Amino acid sequence: MDSKHIKYFENLIGKDNAKFDKAHQIAYCYDATKKRYEPDGVLFPRDENDVSAILKYCNENNIIIVPRGAGSGFTGGALASSGGVVLSFEKHMNKILEIDMQNMVAVVQPGVINMDLQKAALEVGLFYPPDPASENYSSIGGNVSENAGGMRAAKYGITKDYVMALRAVLPNGEIIRAGKRTIKDVAGYNIAGILIASEGSLAVITEITLKLIAKPKFKKTAMGVFPSVNSAMNAVYKTMAAGVTPVAMEFLDSLSIKAVEQKFNKGLPTDAGAILISDVDGPNLDVIDGDLAI
Structure with missing residues:
Protein backbone atom coordinates (compact mmCIF):
# COMPACT_ATOMS: atom_id res chain seq x y z
CA MET A 1 0.00 0.00 0.00
CA ASP A 2 1.18 3.51 -0.84
CA SER A 3 2.88 5.22 2.10
CA LYS A 4 0.60 8.25 1.77
CA HIS A 5 -2.44 6.06 2.50
CA ILE A 6 -0.74 4.49 5.50
CA LYS A 7 0.15 7.94 6.84
CA TYR A 8 -3.46 9.13 6.41
CA PHE A 9 -4.88 6.20 8.39
CA GLU A 10 -2.26 6.55 11.13
CA ASN A 11 -3.02 10.26 11.48
CA LEU A 12 -6.77 9.59 11.49
CA ILE A 13 -7.04 6.83 14.09
CA GLY A 14 -3.53 6.57 15.52
CA LYS A 15 -0.72 4.10 14.91
CA ASP A 16 -2.16 1.76 17.56
CA ASN A 17 -5.30 1.38 15.45
CA ALA A 18 -3.77 1.33 11.96
CA LYS A 19 -1.63 -1.77 11.47
CA PHE A 20 0.27 -2.60 8.29
CA ASP A 21 2.84 -5.05 9.67
CA LYS A 22 3.17 -8.67 8.60
CA ALA A 23 1.90 -10.04 11.90
CA HIS A 24 -1.48 -8.30 11.52
CA GLN A 25 -1.70 -9.22 7.84
CA ILE A 26 -1.32 -12.89 8.78
CA ALA A 27 -3.62 -12.70 11.81
CA TYR A 28 -6.47 -11.27 9.74
CA CYS A 29 -5.96 -13.24 6.53
CA TYR A 30 -8.30 -16.18 7.25
CA ASP A 31 -11.75 -17.11 8.56
CA ALA A 32 -13.48 -20.40 9.39
CA THR A 33 -13.03 -21.59 5.78
CA LYS A 34 -9.25 -21.70 6.46
CA LYS A 35 -8.61 -19.96 3.13
CA ARG A 36 -5.93 -17.31 3.39
CA TYR A 37 -5.82 -13.88 1.72
CA GLU A 38 -3.51 -11.34 3.31
CA PRO A 39 -4.90 -7.78 3.51
CA ASP A 40 -2.68 -4.76 3.01
CA GLY A 41 -3.52 -3.61 6.52
CA VAL A 42 -5.95 -3.75 9.43
CA LEU A 43 -7.85 -0.74 10.78
CA PHE A 44 -9.58 -0.58 14.18
CA PRO A 45 -12.09 2.32 14.08
CA ARG A 46 -12.89 3.90 17.43
CA ASP A 47 -16.38 5.08 16.54
CA GLU A 48 -18.85 5.69 13.73
CA ASN A 49 -17.12 8.91 12.67
CA ASP A 50 -13.89 6.99 12.12
CA VAL A 51 -15.75 4.50 9.95
CA SER A 52 -17.26 7.35 7.93
CA ALA A 53 -13.88 9.03 7.36
CA ILE A 54 -12.22 5.73 6.43
CA LEU A 55 -14.90 4.77 3.90
CA LYS A 56 -14.93 8.24 2.35
CA TYR A 57 -11.14 8.18 1.90
CA CYS A 58 -11.10 4.62 0.57
CA ASN A 59 -13.91 5.41 -1.86
CA GLU A 60 -12.02 8.42 -3.20
CA ASN A 61 -8.76 6.47 -3.53
CA ASN A 62 -10.13 3.13 -4.80
CA ILE A 63 -9.01 1.16 -1.73
CA ILE A 64 -10.92 -2.04 -0.98
CA ILE A 65 -12.58 -2.26 2.45
CA VAL A 66 -13.42 -5.60 4.09
CA PRO A 67 -15.56 -5.28 7.28
CA ARG A 68 -14.76 -8.04 9.76
CA GLY A 69 -16.34 -9.24 12.98
CA ALA A 70 -14.77 -12.29 14.63
CA GLY A 71 -13.83 -14.04 11.39
CA SER A 72 -15.92 -17.09 12.30
CA GLY A 73 -17.97 -17.28 9.09
CA PHE A 74 -17.88 -19.98 6.44
CA THR A 75 -18.80 -17.79 3.44
CA GLY A 76 -15.61 -15.78 3.01
CA GLY A 77 -17.29 -12.48 3.85
CA ALA A 78 -14.43 -11.44 6.14
CA LEU A 79 -11.64 -12.28 3.68
CA ALA A 80 -9.59 -9.70 1.79
CA SER A 81 -9.57 -11.87 -1.32
CA SER A 82 -8.51 -8.93 -3.51
CA GLY A 83 -6.33 -7.11 -1.00
CA GLY A 84 -7.29 -3.82 0.62
CA VAL A 85 -7.76 -3.09 4.31
CA VAL A 86 -9.71 -5.07 6.90
CA LEU A 87 -12.01 -2.98 9.08
CA SER A 88 -12.17 -4.73 12.45
CA PHE A 89 -14.66 -3.87 15.22
CA GLU A 90 -13.35 -6.18 17.94
CA LYS A 91 -11.07 -3.64 19.64
CA HIS A 92 -13.25 -0.57 20.18
CA MET A 93 -16.77 -0.89 18.77
CA ASN A 94 -17.74 -3.84 20.96
CA LYS A 95 -20.11 -2.41 23.57
CA ILE A 96 -23.70 -3.10 24.59
CA LEU A 97 -25.01 0.46 24.54
CA GLU A 98 -28.44 -0.17 26.04
CA ILE A 99 -30.87 -2.83 27.17
CA ASP A 100 -34.31 -1.23 27.35
CA MET A 101 -36.45 -3.47 29.55
CA GLN A 102 -39.66 -1.52 28.99
CA ASN A 103 -39.50 -1.65 25.20
CA MET A 104 -37.63 -4.99 25.20
CA VAL A 105 -34.84 -3.94 22.86
CA ALA A 106 -31.05 -3.97 22.95
CA VAL A 107 -28.78 -1.48 21.20
CA VAL A 108 -25.29 -2.83 20.47
CA GLN A 109 -22.18 -2.06 18.49
CA PRO A 110 -21.16 -4.57 15.79
CA GLY A 111 -18.24 -6.04 17.76
CA VAL A 112 -20.40 -7.32 20.65
CA ILE A 113 -20.10 -11.09 21.07
CA ASN A 114 -23.38 -12.97 20.65
CA MET A 115 -23.11 -14.85 23.96
CA ASP A 116 -22.31 -11.66 25.87
CA LEU A 117 -25.59 -10.17 24.64
CA GLN A 118 -27.50 -13.34 25.54
CA LYS A 119 -26.10 -13.26 29.07
CA ALA A 120 -26.80 -9.54 29.52
CA ALA A 121 -30.40 -10.03 28.38
CA LEU A 122 -30.93 -13.03 30.68
CA GLU A 123 -29.70 -11.04 33.67
CA VAL A 124 -32.73 -8.74 33.36
CA GLY A 125 -35.21 -11.52 32.52
CA LEU A 126 -35.10 -11.09 28.73
CA PHE A 127 -34.01 -13.41 25.96
CA TYR A 128 -32.08 -13.02 22.67
CA PRO A 129 -32.76 -16.30 20.82
CA PRO A 130 -30.42 -16.44 17.76
CA ASP A 131 -27.69 -18.92 18.74
CA PRO A 132 -25.27 -19.74 15.92
CA ALA A 133 -22.79 -22.54 16.61
CA SER A 134 -20.17 -19.81 16.99
CA GLU A 135 -22.22 -17.93 19.63
CA ASN A 136 -19.33 -17.93 22.12
CA TYR A 137 -17.09 -15.89 19.83
CA SER A 138 -19.02 -14.60 16.80
CA SER A 139 -20.00 -10.92 16.77
CA ILE A 140 -23.48 -9.47 16.40
CA GLY A 141 -22.31 -7.40 13.43
CA GLY A 142 -21.12 -10.57 11.74
CA ASN A 143 -24.36 -12.36 12.66
CA VAL A 144 -26.37 -9.58 11.01
CA SER A 145 -24.11 -9.42 7.97
CA GLU A 146 -24.47 -13.17 7.49
CA ASN A 147 -28.05 -13.49 8.80
CA ALA A 148 -26.92 -16.23 11.17
CA GLY A 149 -29.28 -18.89 12.43
CA GLY A 150 -28.75 -21.55 15.09
CA MET A 151 -30.30 -24.49 16.90
CA ARG A 152 -33.24 -22.42 18.15
CA ALA A 153 -34.17 -21.22 14.65
CA ALA A 154 -37.07 -23.66 14.20
CA LYS A 155 -39.04 -22.07 17.05
CA TYR A 156 -37.59 -18.59 17.38
CA GLY A 157 -36.32 -17.68 13.92
CA ILE A 158 -32.97 -16.29 12.79
CA THR A 159 -31.10 -13.01 13.11
CA LYS A 160 -33.23 -11.05 10.62
CA ASP A 161 -36.31 -11.68 12.76
CA TYR A 162 -34.77 -9.64 15.61
CA VAL A 163 -33.17 -6.71 13.79
CA MET A 164 -35.35 -3.65 14.28
CA ALA A 165 -33.01 -0.86 13.19
CA LEU A 166 -29.47 -0.29 11.97
CA ARG A 167 -27.02 2.54 11.71
CA ALA A 168 -24.60 2.13 8.83
CA VAL A 169 -22.05 3.98 6.75
CA LEU A 170 -22.35 4.02 2.96
CA PRO A 171 -19.26 3.72 0.72
CA ASN A 172 -19.12 7.51 0.28
CA GLY A 173 -18.95 8.00 4.06
CA GLU A 174 -22.59 9.04 4.49
CA ILE A 175 -24.14 7.81 7.77
CA ILE A 176 -27.68 6.43 7.53
CA ARG A 177 -30.26 4.97 9.90
CA ALA A 178 -32.64 2.28 8.71
CA GLY A 179 -35.66 0.90 10.54
CA LYS A 180 -37.21 1.94 13.85
CA ARG A 181 -37.17 0.63 17.41
CA THR A 182 -40.92 -0.01 17.29
CA ILE A 183 -42.61 -3.30 16.47
CA LYS A 184 -44.86 -1.72 13.84
CA ASP A 185 -42.72 -0.16 11.09
CA VAL A 186 -44.53 -0.33 7.76
CA ALA A 187 -43.65 2.96 6.06
CA GLY A 188 -41.00 3.25 3.37
CA TYR A 189 -38.42 0.87 1.99
CA ASN A 190 -37.06 -1.93 4.15
CA ILE A 191 -33.46 -0.71 3.98
CA ALA A 192 -32.48 -2.59 7.13
CA GLY A 193 -33.70 -5.81 5.51
CA ILE A 194 -31.51 -5.15 2.47
CA LEU A 195 -28.41 -4.67 4.61
CA ILE A 196 -29.00 -7.89 6.56
CA ALA A 197 -26.98 -10.75 4.98
CA SER A 198 -25.21 -8.34 2.60
CA GLU A 199 -21.81 -9.30 4.12
CA GLY A 200 -20.64 -5.68 4.18
CA SER A 201 -20.94 -5.28 0.42
CA LEU A 202 -23.52 -2.45 0.58
CA ALA A 203 -22.62 -0.57 3.76
CA VAL A 204 -20.71 -0.97 7.02
CA ILE A 205 -23.01 -1.54 10.00
CA THR A 206 -22.06 0.54 13.04
CA GLU A 207 -25.02 0.09 15.43
CA ILE A 208 -27.77 -2.51 15.74
CA THR A 209 -31.12 -2.33 17.53
CA LEU A 210 -32.42 -5.80 18.36
CA LYS A 211 -35.74 -7.11 19.58
CA LEU A 212 -35.67 -9.08 22.82
CA ILE A 213 -38.39 -11.38 24.14
CA ALA A 214 -39.42 -12.64 27.56
CA LYS A 215 -37.16 -15.29 29.03
CA PRO A 216 -38.81 -18.75 28.91
CA LYS A 217 -39.71 -19.85 32.42
Whole structure:
Protein backbone atom coordinates (compact mmCIF):
# COMPACT_ATOMS: atom_id res chain seq x y z
CA MET A 1 0.00 0.00 0.00
CA ASP A 2 1.18 3.51 -0.84
CA SER A 3 2.88 5.22 2.10
CA LYS A 4 0.60 8.25 1.77
CA HIS A 5 -2.44 6.06 2.50
CA ILE A 6 -0.74 4.49 5.50
CA LYS A 7 0.15 7.94 6.84
CA TYR A 8 -3.46 9.13 6.41
CA PHE A 9 -4.88 6.20 8.39
CA GLU A 10 -2.26 6.55 11.13
CA ASN A 11 -3.02 10.26 11.48
CA LEU A 12 -6.77 9.59 11.49
CA ILE A 13 -7.04 6.83 14.09
CA GLY A 14 -3.53 6.57 15.52
CA LYS A 15 -0.72 4.10 14.91
CA ASP A 16 -2.16 1.76 17.56
CA ASN A 17 -5.30 1.38 15.45
CA ALA A 18 -3.77 1.33 11.96
CA LYS A 19 -1.63 -1.77 11.47
CA PHE A 20 0.27 -2.60 8.29
CA ASP A 21 2.84 -5.05 9.67
CA LYS A 22 3.17 -8.67 8.60
CA ALA A 23 1.90 -10.04 11.90
CA HIS A 24 -1.48 -8.30 11.52
CA GLN A 25 -1.70 -9.22 7.84
CA ILE A 26 -1.32 -12.89 8.78
CA ALA A 27 -3.62 -12.70 11.81
CA TYR A 28 -6.47 -11.27 9.74
CA CYS A 29 -5.96 -13.24 6.53
CA TYR A 30 -8.30 -16.18 7.25
CA ASP A 31 -11.75 -17.11 8.56
CA ALA A 32 -13.48 -20.40 9.39
CA THR A 33 -13.03 -21.59 5.78
CA LYS A 34 -9.25 -21.70 6.46
CA LYS A 35 -8.61 -19.96 3.13
CA ARG A 36 -5.93 -17.31 3.39
CA TYR A 37 -5.82 -13.88 1.72
CA GLU A 38 -3.51 -11.34 3.31
CA PRO A 39 -4.90 -7.78 3.51
CA ASP A 40 -2.68 -4.76 3.01
CA GLY A 41 -3.52 -3.61 6.52
CA VAL A 42 -5.95 -3.75 9.43
CA LEU A 43 -7.85 -0.74 10.78
CA PHE A 44 -9.58 -0.58 14.18
CA PRO A 45 -12.09 2.32 14.08
CA ARG A 46 -12.89 3.90 17.43
CA ASP A 47 -16.38 5.08 16.54
CA GLU A 48 -18.85 5.69 13.73
CA ASN A 49 -17.12 8.91 12.67
CA ASP A 50 -13.89 6.99 12.12
CA VAL A 51 -15.75 4.50 9.95
CA SER A 52 -17.26 7.35 7.93
CA ALA A 53 -13.88 9.03 7.36
CA ILE A 54 -12.22 5.73 6.43
CA LEU A 55 -14.90 4.77 3.90
CA LYS A 56 -14.93 8.24 2.35
CA TYR A 57 -11.14 8.18 1.90
CA CYS A 58 -11.10 4.62 0.57
CA ASN A 59 -13.91 5.41 -1.86
CA GLU A 60 -12.02 8.42 -3.20
CA ASN A 61 -8.76 6.47 -3.53
CA ASN A 62 -10.13 3.13 -4.80
CA ILE A 63 -9.01 1.16 -1.73
CA ILE A 64 -10.92 -2.04 -0.98
CA ILE A 65 -12.58 -2.26 2.45
CA VAL A 66 -13.42 -5.60 4.09
CA PRO A 67 -15.56 -5.28 7.28
CA ARG A 68 -14.76 -8.04 9.76
CA GLY A 69 -16.34 -9.24 12.98
CA ALA A 70 -14.77 -12.29 14.63
CA GLY A 71 -13.83 -14.04 11.39
CA SER A 72 -15.92 -17.09 12.30
CA GLY A 73 -17.97 -17.28 9.09
CA PHE A 74 -17.88 -19.98 6.44
CA THR A 75 -18.80 -17.79 3.44
CA GLY A 76 -15.61 -15.78 3.01
CA GLY A 77 -17.29 -12.48 3.85
CA ALA A 78 -14.43 -11.44 6.14
CA LEU A 79 -11.64 -12.28 3.68
CA ALA A 80 -9.59 -9.70 1.79
CA SER A 81 -9.57 -11.87 -1.32
CA SER A 82 -8.51 -8.93 -3.51
CA GLY A 83 -6.33 -7.11 -1.00
CA GLY A 84 -7.29 -3.82 0.62
CA VAL A 85 -7.76 -3.09 4.31
CA VAL A 86 -9.71 -5.07 6.90
CA LEU A 87 -12.01 -2.98 9.08
CA SER A 88 -12.17 -4.73 12.45
CA PHE A 89 -14.66 -3.87 15.22
CA GLU A 90 -13.35 -6.18 17.94
CA LYS A 91 -11.07 -3.64 19.64
CA HIS A 92 -13.25 -0.57 20.18
CA MET A 93 -16.77 -0.89 18.77
CA ASN A 94 -17.74 -3.84 20.96
CA LYS A 95 -20.11 -2.41 23.57
CA ILE A 96 -23.70 -3.10 24.59
CA LEU A 97 -25.01 0.46 24.54
CA GLU A 98 -28.44 -0.17 26.04
CA ILE A 99 -30.87 -2.83 27.17
CA ASP A 100 -34.31 -1.23 27.35
CA MET A 101 -36.45 -3.47 29.55
CA GLN A 102 -39.66 -1.52 28.99
CA ASN A 103 -39.50 -1.65 25.20
CA MET A 104 -37.63 -4.99 25.20
CA VAL A 105 -34.84 -3.94 22.86
CA ALA A 106 -31.05 -3.97 22.95
CA VAL A 107 -28.78 -1.48 21.20
CA VAL A 108 -25.29 -2.83 20.47
CA GLN A 109 -22.18 -2.06 18.49
CA PRO A 110 -21.16 -4.57 15.79
CA GLY A 111 -18.24 -6.04 17.76
CA VAL A 112 -20.40 -7.32 20.65
CA ILE A 113 -20.10 -11.09 21.07
CA ASN A 114 -23.38 -12.97 20.65
CA MET A 115 -23.11 -14.85 23.96
CA ASP A 116 -22.31 -11.66 25.87
CA LEU A 117 -25.59 -10.17 24.64
CA GLN A 118 -27.50 -13.34 25.54
CA LYS A 119 -26.10 -13.26 29.07
CA ALA A 120 -26.80 -9.54 29.52
CA ALA A 121 -30.40 -10.03 28.38
CA LEU A 122 -30.93 -13.03 30.68
CA GLU A 123 -29.70 -11.04 33.67
CA VAL A 124 -32.73 -8.74 33.36
CA GLY A 125 -35.21 -11.52 32.52
CA LEU A 126 -35.10 -11.09 28.73
CA PHE A 127 -34.01 -13.41 25.96
CA TYR A 128 -32.08 -13.02 22.67
CA PRO A 129 -32.76 -16.30 20.82
CA PRO A 130 -30.42 -16.44 17.76
CA ASP A 131 -27.69 -18.92 18.74
CA PRO A 132 -25.27 -19.74 15.92
CA ALA A 133 -22.79 -22.54 16.61
CA SER A 134 -20.17 -19.81 16.99
CA GLU A 135 -22.22 -17.93 19.63
CA ASN A 136 -19.33 -17.93 22.12
CA TYR A 137 -17.09 -15.89 19.83
CA SER A 138 -19.02 -14.60 16.80
CA SER A 139 -20.00 -10.92 16.77
CA ILE A 140 -23.48 -9.47 16.40
CA GLY A 141 -22.31 -7.40 13.43
CA GLY A 142 -21.12 -10.57 11.74
CA ASN A 143 -24.36 -12.36 12.66
CA VAL A 144 -26.37 -9.58 11.01
CA SER A 145 -24.11 -9.42 7.97
CA GLU A 146 -24.47 -13.17 7.49
CA ASN A 147 -28.05 -13.49 8.80
CA ALA A 148 -26.92 -16.23 11.17
CA GLY A 149 -29.28 -18.89 12.43
CA GLY A 150 -28.75 -21.55 15.09
CA MET A 151 -30.30 -24.49 16.90
CA ARG A 152 -33.24 -22.42 18.15
CA ALA A 153 -34.17 -21.22 14.65
CA ALA A 154 -37.07 -23.66 14.20
CA LYS A 155 -39.04 -22.07 17.05
CA TYR A 156 -37.59 -18.59 17.38
CA GLY A 157 -36.32 -17.68 13.92
CA ILE A 158 -32.97 -16.29 12.79
CA THR A 159 -31.10 -13.01 13.11
CA LYS A 160 -33.23 -11.05 10.62
CA ASP A 161 -36.31 -11.68 12.76
CA TYR A 162 -34.77 -9.64 15.61
CA VAL A 163 -33.17 -6.71 13.79
CA MET A 164 -35.35 -3.65 14.28
CA ALA A 165 -33.01 -0.86 13.19
CA LEU A 166 -29.47 -0.29 11.97
CA ARG A 167 -27.02 2.54 11.71
CA ALA A 168 -24.60 2.13 8.83
CA VAL A 169 -22.05 3.98 6.75
CA LEU A 170 -22.35 4.02 2.96
CA PRO A 171 -19.26 3.72 0.72
CA ASN A 172 -19.12 7.51 0.28
CA GLY A 173 -18.95 8.00 4.06
CA GLU A 174 -22.59 9.04 4.49
CA ILE A 175 -24.14 7.81 7.77
CA ILE A 176 -27.68 6.43 7.53
CA ARG A 177 -30.26 4.97 9.90
CA ALA A 178 -32.64 2.28 8.71
CA GLY A 179 -35.66 0.90 10.54
CA LYS A 180 -37.21 1.94 13.85
CA ARG A 181 -37.17 0.63 17.41
CA THR A 182 -40.92 -0.01 17.29
CA ILE A 183 -42.61 -3.30 16.47
CA LYS A 184 -44.86 -1.72 13.84
CA ASP A 185 -42.72 -0.16 11.09
CA VAL A 186 -44.53 -0.33 7.76
CA ALA A 187 -43.65 2.96 6.06
CA GLY A 188 -41.00 3.25 3.37
CA TYR A 189 -38.42 0.87 1.99
CA ASN A 190 -37.06 -1.93 4.15
CA ILE A 191 -33.46 -0.71 3.98
CA ALA A 192 -32.48 -2.59 7.13
CA GLY A 193 -33.70 -5.81 5.51
CA ILE A 194 -31.51 -5.15 2.47
CA LEU A 195 -28.41 -4.67 4.61
CA ILE A 196 -29.00 -7.89 6.56
CA ALA A 197 -26.98 -10.75 4.98
CA SER A 198 -25.21 -8.34 2.60
CA GLU A 199 -21.81 -9.30 4.12
CA GLY A 200 -20.64 -5.68 4.18
CA SER A 201 -20.94 -5.28 0.42
CA LEU A 202 -23.52 -2.45 0.58
CA ALA A 203 -22.62 -0.57 3.76
CA VAL A 204 -20.71 -0.97 7.02
CA ILE A 205 -23.01 -1.54 10.00
CA THR A 206 -22.06 0.54 13.04
CA GLU A 207 -25.02 0.09 15.43
CA ILE A 208 -27.77 -2.51 15.74
CA THR A 209 -31.12 -2.33 17.53
CA LEU A 210 -32.42 -5.80 18.36
CA LYS A 211 -35.74 -7.11 19.58
CA LEU A 212 -35.67 -9.08 22.82
CA ILE A 213 -38.39 -11.38 24.14
CA ALA A 214 -39.42 -12.64 27.56
CA LYS A 215 -37.16 -15.29 29.03
CA PRO A 216 -38.81 -18.75 28.91
CA LYS A 217 -39.71 -19.85 32.42
CA PHE A 218 -39.12 -23.58 32.03
CA LYS A 219 -37.14 -25.87 29.73
CA LYS A 220 -36.72 -29.62 29.46
CA THR A 221 -34.62 -31.91 27.28
CA ALA A 222 -35.72 -35.35 26.12
CA MET A 223 -34.08 -38.09 24.07
CA GLY A 224 -35.98 -40.43 21.77
CA VAL A 225 -34.45 -43.74 20.61
CA PHE A 226 -35.50 -45.13 17.21
CA PRO A 227 -34.78 -48.32 15.29
CA SER A 228 -34.02 -46.47 12.03
CA VAL A 229 -33.31 -43.07 10.50
CA ASN A 230 -36.70 -43.11 8.74
CA SER A 231 -38.61 -43.64 11.97
CA ALA A 232 -36.73 -40.75 13.59
CA MET A 233 -37.53 -38.45 10.66
CA ASN A 234 -41.20 -39.47 10.81
CA ALA A 235 -41.19 -38.50 14.49
CA VAL A 236 -39.94 -35.02 13.54
CA TYR A 237 -42.74 -34.63 11.00
CA LYS A 238 -45.41 -35.88 13.41
CA THR A 239 -44.14 -33.56 16.16
CA MET A 240 -44.35 -30.47 13.95
CA ALA A 241 -47.69 -31.54 12.45
CA ALA A 242 -49.13 -31.90 15.97
CA GLY A 243 -48.46 -28.21 16.58
CA VAL A 244 -45.42 -28.69 18.80
CA THR A 245 -42.36 -26.62 17.86
CA PRO A 246 -39.32 -27.68 19.88
CA VAL A 247 -36.65 -25.11 20.61
CA ALA A 248 -34.13 -27.46 19.01
CA MET A 249 -33.94 -31.02 17.71
CA GLU A 250 -30.58 -32.73 17.28
CA PHE A 251 -30.43 -35.87 15.12
CA LEU A 252 -27.75 -38.56 15.35
CA ASP A 253 -27.59 -41.63 13.13
CA SER A 254 -26.01 -44.91 14.27
CA LEU A 255 -22.51 -43.97 13.11
CA SER A 256 -22.68 -40.64 14.95
CA ILE A 257 -23.99 -42.31 18.11
CA LYS A 258 -21.09 -44.77 18.15
CA ALA A 259 -18.52 -42.06 17.45
CA VAL A 260 -19.84 -39.84 20.27
CA GLU A 261 -20.01 -42.74 22.70
CA GLN A 262 -16.49 -43.88 21.84
CA LYS A 263 -15.10 -40.38 22.37
CA PHE A 264 -17.12 -39.14 25.37
CA ASN A 265 -18.69 -42.25 26.95
CA LYS A 266 -22.08 -40.60 27.63
CA GLY A 267 -24.08 -43.81 27.89
CA LEU A 268 -25.84 -43.46 24.54
CA PRO A 269 -27.56 -46.58 23.14
CA THR A 270 -25.04 -47.80 20.55
CA ASP A 271 -27.50 -50.37 19.18
CA ALA A 272 -30.03 -47.69 18.17
CA GLY A 273 -30.65 -46.84 14.54
CA ALA A 274 -31.02 -43.16 15.42
CA ILE A 275 -31.76 -40.83 18.30
CA LEU A 276 -33.45 -37.44 18.54
CA ILE A 277 -32.55 -35.03 21.32
CA SER A 278 -35.20 -32.33 21.74
CA ASP A 279 -35.33 -29.14 23.79
CA VAL A 280 -38.77 -27.80 24.69
CA ASP A 281 -39.60 -24.64 26.63
CA GLY A 282 -42.80 -22.99 27.80
CA PRO A 283 -44.64 -20.96 30.45
CA ASN A 284 -45.22 -23.90 32.79
CA LEU A 285 -44.20 -27.53 33.28
CA ASP A 286 -47.61 -28.91 32.31
CA VAL A 287 -47.28 -27.40 28.83
CA ILE A 288 -43.75 -28.74 28.46
CA ASP A 289 -44.68 -32.23 29.64
CA GLY A 290 -47.62 -32.21 27.23
CA ASP A 291 -45.34 -31.27 24.33
CA LEU A 292 -42.86 -33.98 25.23
CA ALA A 293 -45.63 -36.57 25.48
CA ILE A 294 -46.58 -35.88 21.87
